[in-house]
Amino acid sequence: MTKRMGIAEALREAIAEEMRRDEKVFCIGEDIGVPGGWGGAFTVTLGLEKEFPDRIIDTPIAELGFFGVSCGAAMMGMRPIVDVQYGDFLFCAIDQIIDNIAKMRYMSGGNICMPLVIRAPIGATGRGSQHAQSMERYFTGVPGLKVTTVSNAYDAKGILKAAVREDNPIMIFEHKLLYGSKGMRAESGAVDATVEIPEDDYVVSLDKAAVRREGSDVTILGWLLMSHFAQEAARRLTDESIDAEVIDVRSLSPIDYETIGTSVRKTGRVIIVEEGPKTGSVGAEIAAGIMERFGEYLLCPISRVASADVPVPFSPLLENLYRPDVPRIVAAVRQVIQDE
Amino acid sequence: MSIQEENNQANTRGQLPYEREFLLSLYERMVTIREFEDGVKFLFLEGIMPGTIHQCQGQEATAVGVCANLRANDFITSTFRGHGHALAKGLTMQEMLDELFGATTGCCKGKGGSMHMGNMQKGMIPGIAIVGGGIPVAAGMALAYKMEKSDRVATCFFGDGAVSEGAFHEGVNMAAIWNLPLVFVCENNLYGASTHISKVMRDTNIARRVASYGIEGRQVDGNDVLAVYEAAKASVRQCRKGAGPAFLELLTYRVTGHSRRDACHYQPKQEREEWAAKNPIERFGKLLKEKGIIDDKGLTTIKTRVLQQFEEAVENAKRAPLPGPQDLTTDVYV
Numbered sequence: 001m002t003k004r005m006g007i008a009e010a011l012r013e014a015i016a017e018e019m020r021r022d023e024k025v026f027c028i029g030e031d032i033g034v035p036g037g038w039g040g041a042f043t044v045t046l047g048l049e050k051e052f053p054d055r056i057i058d059t060p061i062a063e064l065g066f067f068g069v070s071c072g073a074a075m076m077g078m079r080p081i082v083d084v085q086y087g088d089f090l091f092c093a094i095d096q097i098i099d100n101i102a103k104m105r106y107m108s109g110g111n112i113c114m115p116l117v118i119r120a121p122i123g124a125t126g127r128g129s130q131h132a133q134s135m136e137r138y139f140t141g142v143p144g145l146k147v148t149t150v151s152n153a154y155d156a157k158g159i160l161k162a163a164v165r166e167d168n169p170i171m172i173f174e175h176k177l178l179y180g181s182k183g184m185r186a187e188s189g190a191v192d193a194t195v196e197i198p199e200d201d202y203v204v205s206l207d208k209a210a211v212r213r214e215g216s217d218v219t220i221l222g223w224l225l226m227s228h229f230a231q232e233a234a235r236r237l238t239d240e241s242i243d244a245e246v247i248d249v250r251s252l253s254p255i256d257y258e259t260i261g262t263s264v265r266k267t268g269r270v271i272i273v274e275e276g277p278k279t280g281s282v283g284a285e286i287a288a289g290i291m292e293r294f295g296e297y298l299l300c301p302i303s304r305v306a307s308a309d310v311p312v313p314f315s316p317l318l319e320n321l322y323r324p325d326v327p328r329i330v331a332a333v334r335q336v337i338q339d340e
Numbered sequence: 341m342s343i344q345e346e347n348n349q350a351n352t353r354g355q356l357p358y359e360r361e362f363l364l365s366l367y368e369r370m371v372t373i374r375e376f377e378d379g380v381k382f383l384f385l386e387g388i389m390p391g392t393i394h395q396c397q398g399q400e401a402t403a404v405g406v407c408a409n410l411r412a413n414d415f416i417t418s419t420f421r422g423h424g425h426a427l428a429k430g431l432t433m434q435e436m437l438d439e440l441f442g443a444t445t446g447c448c449k450g451k452g453g454s455m456h457m458g459n460m461q462k463g464m465i466p467g468i469a470i471v472g473g474g475i476p477v478a479a480g481m482a483l484a485y486k487m488e489k490s491d492r493v494a495t496c497f498f499g500d501g502a503v504s505e506g507a508f509h510e511g512v513n514m515a516a517i518w519n520l521p522l523v524f525v526c527e528n529n530l531y532g533a534s535t536h537i538s539k540v541m542r543d544t545n546i547a548r549r550v551a552s553y554g555i556e557g558r559q560v561d562g563n564d565v566l567a568v569y570e571a572a573k574a575s576v577r578q579c580r581k582g583a584g585p586a587f588l589e590l591l592t593y594r595v596t597g598h599s600r601r602d603a604c605h606y607q608p609k610q611e612r613e614e615w616a617a618k619n620p621i622e623r624f625g626k627l628l629k630e631k632g633i634i635d636d637k638g639l640t641t642i643k644t645r646v647l648q649q650f651e652e653a654v655e656n657a658k659r660a661p662l663p664g665p666q667d668l669t670t671d672v673y674v
Contacts, residue, residue, distance in 0.1 A: 065510025072480020109449030
């Protein structure tokens, strides 16, 4: 049996099921369980406080503080799911995330487990510069953290469950345009990420990329919203008889070079699509990783489609210029094919 | 009259209301910290030991008086100045010296070092060396104790310098609104690194400040081990019965440098002399002698024993196994 749902709903169901399964699991964050409230900024925890009055913990507006609290609770054997309203606010908490959550195990000589999940919404969505950044890049190079992304509801549920059951700290990035939040919390410009989800319990591996479309001419790598745009670009390219393979990279730390490598060996051409400034991007790391491992299979230089090196602008026109789109991905693919 | 003053009076009149063994264990623990720190300083200055050091000579009574109230599974958080807390919480000189020498037999397998001493079996997470960083973490430990409905108590050591960090405000506030079983222990030694407290606070009474969070803060003579013990005892009891958090400001003084080769030229001579007269170990030794608990010979025996243990531990640490390339990449993930 399956049922169709969006990412926000799938995450909510995953959280509820994991909290029923293990009483050590709890949620902590701002405005996540206020009766009559919103269930977090994007409705993910909506109504959960009714079933779990003591385990949906609303905090003061104090990101540094509640990330530190989560770190301490995790070391004592609890399994917190930490909700940050907007990924941008992770900067307030970054000392606790990088200096304590990521490093405690190593500093203790392997004597500490940090079973902690961080959920962070990202993406440019009409909110200007400080509620819109792509935050993945700031954490992918932090030893001790695992960084992953969810681009559809199936992954959202399975990845969240896998993350809760893992004894390492996991950061899950979610895109605001993919949640499928409803009613007053719906996002304009949202992209449909609903899928059929099995009713039975399942998990999705935290370190595997997913081939979303098979093809032989070029490999397009993306994640979150960009994996959807890449699939749309691939569909359009069929009109030009270009057969693109689309891989949702999903896990950004570690990166699944096995799946990526299989594709690169086949196509010899790589486009990396990323929302966020090109300089210092996750795509730069992936490009270097591909060069080191599969450089001999490349027929042409790796190409990146990313945002300009600017803060996220507000004006819808500028925001659309900032965010990579389907036509730009299509153009980049044409370019690498023509250049040969 | 404050509780502290009453205790002081009780201590100077008649019999001390404690078992002899208990009093001597407090004394020996303080001597252990002092001799460990002095010995480590020598090893560092001689270049025998790697790394850097932040030491706590002069502050022995705070760690010992507080930790004497804690069980092994009552966790503490400490700071970059954590050797005293570690010894007071039951870590051995050997596992700490091995750690300082970067050996795999150290309490953190040589991956923590001086600033990150800890032992999960003994109730101490690795020291958190970002000032104030341990305050929200300790609140999280206490939250876990509350959620598991146990009577465990978390204790958070930090200095007066940490009070200026945002983490202090956020952590203390959350402990207060959630009534967490957490004893905050502010060791006010008057200096954040080299900067005097009067330059960073208009009102330097930290205990009074926490009243604004709805918590009662108490100032205690941090160089009087029995005063610290009694104050912490009341705080721990309050937290165990679910009436936490509690906040202690322990007035003390660092008689050594902030770190490494700091000669403390910023500490006025008169101030140093005044605090030297309040040396917590000498004061307690004097009290024990006055009360007939022990004599000079007995005190010397304790010091000699501690020194001998330290020297043995140093010799072992020098021969302790060092990590190899295979150890670099382990312990990052489970």
